[in-house]
Amino acid sequence: MNQLVVHQEIYASLSKGGDGLQKIDSSTIEGSCPELLGKLLESARKGRISQEVCYELSLKLQDVYELKRLGDICRRAGLTDLAASTYNRALSLCSDPILRPVLQNNLGQAFVHQGDFSKAVFYYQKAADSFSRERDHVGLAHVLGNLGSAYRKNGEWDKAIEHCYRSLKTFEEGGDDLGIAQMTGSLGRVYADMGEKELAARYFERSLADFERLGDKRSSAWVMDRLGRIAGQRMDWDKALYYFNSSLSLFALQGESQSQGIVLSNLGRIYLQMGQATAAREPLEKAVLLIPRQMKPGYQNALYCLAKTYSSLAKNKLQEESARPNSSQRTNEASWLFIQAANRYQELASTLGEGQAEIKVAQAIANSQSCLAKVSGRVPGEEALIQLEKAQEFLDSAAANANNGNKSEILDLQRIISGMKEIHRIGLLADEPLTQARAMNNALEYLIGAVQVCPSDEAGDYLYQALKNINASLDLQRLGRESTEKLQVAVNALRHAEKHFYAAEIDGIKSSANKIEQAAEILEGAAVNGLRPCQEALLLIANVMASNSVSKIDDISSILVWDESLHLLPKNEKGEFAVNIKINDLHEPDEQPISDADLPVLEVSKERYEARDLILADGCMVPLKTEMACKGYGQLQTPPIRQQFCANNNMPQKPEDAIQKPQEEASADAMQERYKEIKDEERYEEKTNDGNNKPADFFKAPKAPEIEKESLDSFPGHSKAVFLLKAMTVLLVMLLAIEAIIYFI
Numbered sequence: 001m002n003q004l005v006v007h008q009e010i011y012a013s014l015s016k017g018g019d020g021l022q023k024i025d026s027s028t029i030e031g032s033c034p035e036l037l038g039k040l041l042e043s044a045r046k047g048r049i050s051q052e053v054c055y056e057l058s059l060k061l062q063d064v065y066e067l068k069r070l071g072d073i074c075r076r077a078g079l080t081d082l083a084a085s086t087y088n089r090a091l092s093l094c095s096d097p098i099l100r101p102v103l104q105n106n107l108g109q110a111f112v113h114q115g116d117f118s119k120a121v122f123y124y125q126k127a128a129d130s131f132s133r134e135r136d137h138v139g140l141a142h143v144l145g146n147l148g149s150a151y152r153k154n155g156e157w158d159k160a161i162e163h164c165y166r167s168l169k170t171f172e173e174g175g176d177d178l179g180i181a182q183m184t185g186s187l188g189r190v191y192a193d194m195g196e197k198e199l200a201a202r203y204f205e206r207s208l209a210d211f212e213r214l215g216d217k218r219s220s221a222w223v224m225d226r227l228g229r230i231a232g233q234r235m236d237w238d239k240a241l242y243y244f245n246s247s248l249s250l251f252a253l254q255g256e257s258q259s260q261g262i263v264l265s266n267l268g269r270i271y272l273q274m275g276q277a278t279a280a281r282e283p284l285e286k287a288v289l290l291i292p293r294q295m296k297p298g299y300q301n302a303l304y305c306l307a308k309t310y311s312s313l314a315k316n317k318l319q320e321e322s323a324r325p326n327s328s329q330r331t332n333e334a335s336w337l338f339i340q341a342a343n344r345y346q347e348l349a350s351t352l353g354e355g356q357a358e359i360k361v362a363q364a365i366a367n368s369q370s371c372l373a374k375v376s377g378r379v380p381g382e383e384a385l386i387q388l389e390k391a392q393e394f395l396d397s398a399a400a401n402a403n404n405g406n407k408s409e410i411l412d413l414q415r416i417i418s419g420m421k422e423i424h425r426i427g428l429l430a431d432e433p434l435t436q437a438r439a440m441n442n443a444l445e446y447l448i449g450a451v452q453v454c455p456s457d458e459a460g461d462y463l464y465q466a467l468k469n470i471n472a473s474l475d476l477q478r479l480g481r482e483s484t485e486k487l488q489v490a491v492n493a494l495r496h497a498e499k500h501f502y503a504a505e506i507d508g509i510k511s512s513a514n515k516i517e518q519a520a521e522i523l524e525g526a527a528v529n530g531l532r533p534c535q536e537a538l539l540l541i542a543n544v545m546a547s548n549s550v551s552k553i554d555d556i557s558s559i560l561v562w563d564e565s566l567h568l569l570p571k572n573e574k575g576e577f578a579v580n581i582k583i584n585d586l587h588e589p590d591e592q593p594i595s596d597a598d599l600p601v602l603e604v605s606k607e608r609y610e611a612r613d614l615i616l617a618d619g620c621m622v623p624l625k626t627e628m629a630c631k632g633y634g635q636l637q638t639p640p641i642r643q644q645f646c647a648n649n650n651m652p653q654k655p656e657d658a659i660q661k662p663q664e665e666a667s668a669d670a671m672q673e674r675y676k677e678i679k680d681e682e683r684y685e686e687k688t689n690d691g692n693n694k695p696a697d698f699f700k701a702p703k704a705p706e707i708e709k710e711s712l713d714s715f716p717g718h719s720k721a722v723f724l725l726k727a728m729t730v731l732l733v734m735l736l737a738i739e740a741i742i743y744f745i
Contacts, residue, residue, distance in 0.1 A: 001024065001025075001028045001029055001030065002029075002030055002031060003029060003030065003031030003032070003033065003034070003037055003063075003066055004031075004063070004065055004066050004069065006024060006029055006037050006041060007037075007066055007069035007070060007073065008069060009021060009024060010040065010041065010044045010073055011069055011072050011073050011076065013044060014044070014049070014073060014076040014077060014258075014292065014294075015076060015258075016255070016256050016257075016258065016259075021041060021044055021045050022045065024041060026038035026041050026042070029041075031066075032060065032061065032062060032063075033056075033057055033060050033061060036053055036056055036057050036060065037057065039053045040053045040054065040057065040073075047292055047293065048292075048293065048294070049073065049074070049077035049079065049294055051079055051082065054070065054073070054074050054077075054079060054082055054086075055082060057070055058070060058071075058074075058082065058085060058086040058089060059089075062093070064090050064093050064094050064096075064099065067086055067087075067089055067090035067093070068086075068087070068090045068099075068102075068103060068106070070086050071083045071084075071086035071087040071090060071106060071110070072106070074086055075106070075109065075110055075113065076294070076295075077292075077294040078113075078294040078295070078296045079294075080110050080113040080114045081114065083110040083113075084107060084110040084111065084114070087103055087106050087107040087110060088107060090103050091103045091104070091107070097130070097134075098134065098136075100130060101126070101127035101128075101129075101130035101131055101139065101143075102127070102139075104123045104124075104126045104127040104130070105123065105124060105127040105142075105143055105146060107123045108120040108121070108122070108123035108124040108127065108146065108150070109146065111123065112149070112150050112153060112564075113564055113565060114565065115565040115567065117150050117151075117153065117154040120150045121147060121150055121151075124143055124146050124147045124150060125147070127139075127143045128140055128143040128144060128147070131143060137170055137173070137174050138174065138176065138179070140170060141167045141170035141171050141174070141176070141179055141183075142167070142179075144163050144164075144166050144167035144170065145163070145164060145167040145182070145183055145186055147159075147163040148160045148161070148162070148163035148164035148167060148186060148190065149164075149186065149189075151163060152164075152189065152190045152193055153563075153564070155193075157190065157193075157194050160190045161187065161190055164183055164186045164187050164190060165187070167179075167183045167186070168180060168183040168184065168187065171183055177210065177213075177214055178214060178216065180210060181207050181210035181211050181214065181216070181219065182207075182219070184203055184206050184207040184210065185203070185204060185207035185219070185222070185223055185226070187203045188200045188201075188202075188203030188204040188207060188223075188226065189226070191203060192204075192226070192229075192230060197230050197233060197234060200230060201227065201230050204223050204226050204227050204230070205227070207219075207223050208220055208223040208224065208227070211223060217250045217253065217254060218250070218251070218254055218256065218259075220250060221246075221247045221248075221250035221251050221254075221259065221263075222247075222259075224243045224244075224246050224247035224250070225243070225244065225247040225262070225263050225266060227239075227243045228240045228241075228242075228243030228244040228247065228263075228266060228267075228270070229266060231243060232266075232269075232270045232273065237270065237274055240270050241267070241270065244263055244266060244267040244270065245267075247263045248260055248263050248264065248267070251263060257290045258290060258291060258292065258295065258298075260290055261286070261287045261288075261289070261290030261291035261298065261302070262287070262291065262298050262302075264283040264284070264286050264287035264290065264302075265283070265284060265287035265291065265298060265301060265302035265305065267283045268280040268281075268282075268283040268284035268287060268302070268305055268306070268309065269284075269301075269305050269559065271283070272284075272305055272308060272309055272312070272556075272559065273557075273559070275556075277309050277312035277313045277316065277556075278313065278316075280305070280309045281306075281309050281310075281313065284302060284305050284306040284309055285306060287302040287306075288302050288303055288306055293351070296562075296564060296565075296566055297561075297562040297563060297564060297566055299351075300348060300351055300352065300562050300566065301561060301562060303344050303347060303348045304344075304345075304348055304359075304559070304560060304562075305559065306344055307340075307341045307342075307344035307345050307348065307362070307366070308341070308556060308559060310337045310338070310340045310341035310344065310366075311337070311338065311341040311366055311369070311554060311556070312556050313337050314333075314334040314335075314337035314338045314341065314369065314370075314373065315334070315556075317331070317333050317334035317337065317373075318331070318334045318373060318376060318511065318547075319511040331373050331374060331376055332374075334370075334373040335370045335371075335373040335374050336370075338366045338367070338369045338370035338373060339366070339367070339370050341362075341366040342363050342364075342366035342367045342370065345359050345360075345362045345363035345366060346363050349363060351566075352562070352566060353566060354562075354566060354567050354568045355560060355562065355566075355568035357401045357402075357403075358401075358560065358568075360397070360398075360401040361398045361401050361402050361406060361410075361553075362554065364394045364395065364397040364398035364401070365394070365395075365398055365550065365553055365554050366554075367390075367394040368390075368391040368392075368394040368395050368398070368413075368550075369391075369550060369554075371387040371388065371390045371391035371394070372387070372388075372391055372417075372546060372550075374387045375387045375388060375391075375420070376543060381424045381425070381427045381428045382428070384420075384424045385421060385424055385425065385428075388417050388420055388421045388424070389421070391417055392414055392417050392418070395410055395413060395414050395417070396414075398410050398553075399411065399414075406553055409549060409552050409553050410553060412450040412549055413450075413546060413549040413550065413553065415446045415447075415449050415450035416446065416447065416450045416542055416545050416546045416549060417546065418442075418446045419442075419443045419444075419445075419446030419447040419450070419538075419542050420443075420539065420542045420543075420546070422439045422440070422442045422443035422446065423439075423440075423443045423535055423538050423539050423542060424539075425439045426439050426440060426443075426531060426535050427535065436531060437474075437478065437531075440474060440531060440534070440535070440538075441471070441474075443538060443542075444467055444470065444471045444474075444538070447467055447538065447541065447542055447545065448464065448467050448468065448471075450545060450549070451463050451464045451467065451545065458496075458500050459497045459500035459501055459504070462493045462494070462496045462497035462500065463493070463494075463497050463541065463545070465489070465490070465493040466490040466491075466493035466494045466497065466541070467490075467538075467541070469486045469487070469489045469490035469493065470486075470487070470490045470523070470534055470537070470538070472486045473486035473487045473490065473534075474531075474534065487523050487524075488524075490523055491520050491523050491524050494516055494517075494519055494520040494523070494541075495520055497516055498513050498516040498517050498520065499513075501513040501516055501544070511547070512544045512547060512548065515540045515541075515543060515544050516540070516541070516544060518540055519536075519537040519538075519540040519541050520537075522536050522537045522540075523537050
């Protein structure tokens with residue numbers, strides 16, 4: 001099997017999923033690097049693309065098409081630096097003036113994924129200039145769309161709308177219904193990212209209608225996913241669930257497992273926002289299995305939501321346990337779920353740069369909660385002290401990674417746990433009454449110092465009064481005086497606090513209110529003397545305070561989101577993300593790294609032809625003279641015969657721009673000779689162009705370093721021409737010298 005076919009299959013597997021790679025026998029690979037490509041194939045089968053193997057291949061491959069497809073694989077796998085260098089090397093070997101803008105477009109896309117928008121725009125505009133000179137309106141329209149996408153990701157809304165609209169108009173002028181539907185969806189994305197939900201929904205609905213009319217089920221599924229996200233932002237849960245389930249059905253029919261994973265992740269996120277962690281668990285667990293680890297930010301966002309779901313489920317188990325205090329099974333399940341959440345956070349942190357500190361805090365908090373969950377069951381005093389000590393160690397790690405706001409809340413939680421440790425120590429000091437009294441005083445001091453973690457000021461005030469009066473009653477008991485009145489004041493304060501906790505807790509079991517009620521009942525029936533009732537009541541109060549403290553640190557309703565460059569998206573004053581829709585991006589048709597489908601097709605094997613597909617910026621494929629190459633994921637390719645150059649073969653070629661190397665400064669004769677050679681190798685089909693169409697004007701490209709390294713051997717005969725020119729120069733100098741000598745003689 002040809003190397004190019006293997007590259008194509010690996011890329012298709014990364015784009016669509018499936019088990020097609022299992023059918024390839026690595027021993028049958030033919031080409032310049034069969035062993036390296038076999039290693040790449042094995043790594044792809046395992047769901048991981050080897051960066052080392054890709055790097056070696058990028059240095060050893062000599063075929064432009066193989067290099068281009070390797071760059072596509074690296075880009076899809078999230079190896080953006082390696083993708084950029086591979087595209088750049090392909091450019092240095094490329095002598096085809098039609099393939100060059102395709103590679104430049106894809107290089108721009110690689111810079112978009114790196115977050116370097118100035119370079120991305122620079123290369124997009126170079127590609128657009130080339131397509132404009134060649135009167136390639138379809139390629140031009142796609143690059144304009146990519147420019148709009150780059151500006152959208154950079155938050156430059158006016159430029160994003162302008163370029164997307166120009167792309168739309170270009171498609172409309174060419175009668176390209178598929179391009180019209182794609183760019184309508186792209187405009188919907190821009191408005192969605194701007195927070196204009198109503199306007200975005202109208203564009204998406206129009207795009208959906210066009211795709212359904214064209215029978216493009218994959219793109220219809222993509223738009224449905226977008227509409228589901230907008231409905232979720234509006235809290236229109238029924239409509240969101242309808243769109244997500246419809247999208248899932250369409251992707252399932254096409255066997256696109258990765259796209260299913262993205263939609264499942266979004267579906268799980270909606271359930272999580274609805275407060276239905278049990279419903280969120282299954283789609284998120286499936287999503288993490290279906291989305292490749294290299295797919296950024298889909299895998300990270302799905303993994304984060306799954307961790308949040310495990311944490312929420314664990315808290316639900318603890319609430320159920322509060323209704324049945326004698327059930328240790330639920331506390332064990334809660335502890336296990338917290339550990340699962342911590343494991344997911346740990347895996348997530350290893351893939352992140354920005355936001356890593358927040359995830360490490362969440363991991364430490366989940367581990368700490370696992371220890372606290374064990375203590376909430378009926379465990380011996382020694383075991384409780386061990387678990388509480390572990391919980392504090394995890395909190396030390398959390399405090400080290402926390403920002404100033406969370407750090408104070410973590411310190412409050414550590415005070416509460418210190419108080420809980422002192423309470424448990426009381427039961428181990430039965431023969432030491434003085435030490436018991438000291439431990440009780442320490443416990444009360446810790447709890448009083450951290451009482452502000454309650455959900456409302458009123459509840460905190462009442463708990464403060466209760467703790468102060470419990471302390472006063474113990475002081476009276478040690479003096480041998482009546483303490484009933486102080487205990488009754490504490491009971492009344494707890495009753496008032498119970499009402500506030502009850503009002504603050506939403507649907508479900510009123511766990512905090514129930515525990516405060518139990519503490520009040522224990523104190524009401526307390527004996528005149530003895531620490532045992534106070535110890536039990538204080539432990540219940542401490543559990544409530546710890547639970548509320550953790551809820552402030554680990555807010556289930558607050559869900560982080562990363563974008564394609566793994567930057568943590570900021571939130572605005574309303575709590576919404578500044579870029580609303582960039583949660584888990586499908587590979588949709590609005591941004592389009594031009595891959596080879598928009599190129600003239602050489603008379604080569606079918607395998608090479610398939611590697612020329614035009615990749616869009618969001619991972620789709622696009623055509624020029626449209627012929628659907630792979631309807632499953634929107635890959636479009638040109639027919640195998642296409643005129644490469646302008647009809648006037650005698651027209652001199654201008655350099656692509658001032659930055660390009662001497663390869664493109666060859667003489668008109670050398671260029672003409674090259675064209676004749678290509679004509680001998682390729683078959684042409686006349687391509688009608690509207691002579692009145694003028695190249696589109698572009699904004700002036702920002703200053704960006706040119707990294708293309710053009711090969712001096714790109715055109716055959718160029719080195720010979722240089723040699724002959726040098727020889728002729730030497731000969732001319734010699735003749736002039738001889739003439740001068742004769743003249744003087």
